[in-house]
Amino acid sequence: MSPAIGIVINLLGVNAVKQSNQKKKNDMGREMPEISSGIPAKLIRYLMLFMLLVLVFLVSAYAGSMKKKEKSRAEQGKGDIAKESGWEESKQEEKARDNSNKEAAEPGTKGTIVLDAGHGGFDPGVSGASGIAERELNLVFAQKLEKLLEEEGYQVVQTRPTEAGLYDEGQSHKKAQDMQRRCAVIEKTQPLVSVSIHQNSYPDSSVSGPQVFYYAQSKEGERLASCIQNCMNEQLDVKTPKKHKGNESYYILKRSVGTTVIVECGFLTNPEEEKMLQNEAYQDRAVSAIRDGILRYLQDTSEE
Ligand SMILES: [Zn+2]
Numbered sequence: 001m002s003p004a005i006g007i008v009i010n011l012l013g014v015n016a017v018k019q020s021n022q023k024k025k026n027d028m029g030r031e032m033p034e035i036s037s038g039i040p041a042k043l044i045r046y047l048m049l050f051m052l053l054v055l056v057f058l059v060s061a062y063a064g065s066m067k068k069k070e071k072s073r074a075e076q077g078k079g080d081i082a083k084e085s086g087w088e089e090s091k092q093e094e095k096a097r098d099n100s101n102k103e104a105a106e107p108g109t110k111g112t113i114v115l116d117a118g119h120g121g122f123d124p125g126v127s128g129a130s131g132i133a134e135r136e137l138n139l140v141f142a143q144k145l146e147k148l149l150e151e152e153g154y155q156v157v158q159t160r161p162t163e164a165g166l167y168d169e170g171q172s173h174k175k176a177q178d179m180q181r182r183c184a185v186i187e188k189t190q191p192l193v194s195v196s197i198h199q200n201s202y203p204d205s206s207v208s209g210p211q212v213f214y215y216a217q218s219k220e221g222e223r224l225a226s227c228i229q230n231c232m233n234e235q236l237d238v239k240t241p242k243k244h245k246g247n248e249s250y251y252i253l254k255r256s257v258g259t260t261v262i263v264e265c266g267f268l269t270n271p272e273e274e275k276m277l278q279n280e281a282y283q284d285r286a287v288s289a290i291r292d293g294i295l296r297y298l299q300d301t302s303e304e
Contacts, residue, residue: 103189109155113294114186116196116252117142117158118262121165122174126201128268130278134199137277139163141197141265144287152295154192159185179251186256192298193224193259195290196252199277200264208270209238210286212293213262215253216246223300225261228293232263235289236282263290 105112117138119125125134139160146156159182160166166181167174186194200211212229214221225244233241247253253260265286266273276282 103157105155110153110298111192112155112157112189113149114157114159114189114191114194115142115146115149116182116186116194117160118196118198119165120160120163121167121178123165123178126199126268128199128274128277129271130274132268132274132278134268135163137199137265137268138197140283141287141290144283145195145197145290148287148291149294152291157185157189157191179255182252183256186258186260191258193261193294194252194256195228195294196260196262198262198264200267201269202267203269205267205269205271208267208273209233209240209242210236210266211242211264212244213247213250213253213264214244215250215260216248218253218259220259220301221253221261222246224259224294224297227297227300228261228263228290231293231296232286232289235292236285 103112117135119133119135119138121135123135125138127133139162142158142160146158149156165174165178167177171177182196210229210232212225212232214225222244229242229244232238247262250262253262266277268274268277277286
């Protein structure tokens, strides 16, 4: 601001001199401002310049605030879902809980992969005709996948390593806290990729088959989803193969850093598939297909 003010003040000085010279040349009677309003013309000019300065200041302040808004849009967006539910973890709480530095992958491993077993604790997710809850199957799949990825030399971090959710008991916004903490684990871990494991549901019980979702704005997410979807379709003899699908509203896709996908392993609302999803041999085939999809993606990435 100060150089601009300097220029304006300079102009003011030059202008005043110019105008006083002009005044000498003019007839006395033509000095309208002094005669008509009784306010000296000089004062009016100063007032106008002052208003100009104020205007310049306001415009630059507005431009500055717009820039700031743009910059912090992502950060603000971070708590959207939490805000929708009327709750947001305070920065202090978040820091107190998560005050250690970002975790680097252990030396000797190929890198870290985050697995996120969906739901848990008070939140069962969807449930099948037999009464099996999604949260249980998600954990089984995530733990099986963890083993396979570790065998391949990757370090695995589970957001939900047990049946418990990630929220504090007594918390009235459990779901929001749970979701924020999952994203916090991903942010802290800075993994190669994150894979969230779920089971699907649909009113029409004939619908079946795995489907992988990615954040619609993420090219890498789409690539990872495509690799996993293709491997699952190929290796699980899916009758009606689905295509991987972009999504813009799922919290974990929208709010996690890096490349994240959601793998819906199958439909619990389809009685036949519900049985298969509980069958250990099928679970093993499903997780090995997911592993192959992840490996294919990482292989392609490293070749680029
Ligand atoms: Zn789910």
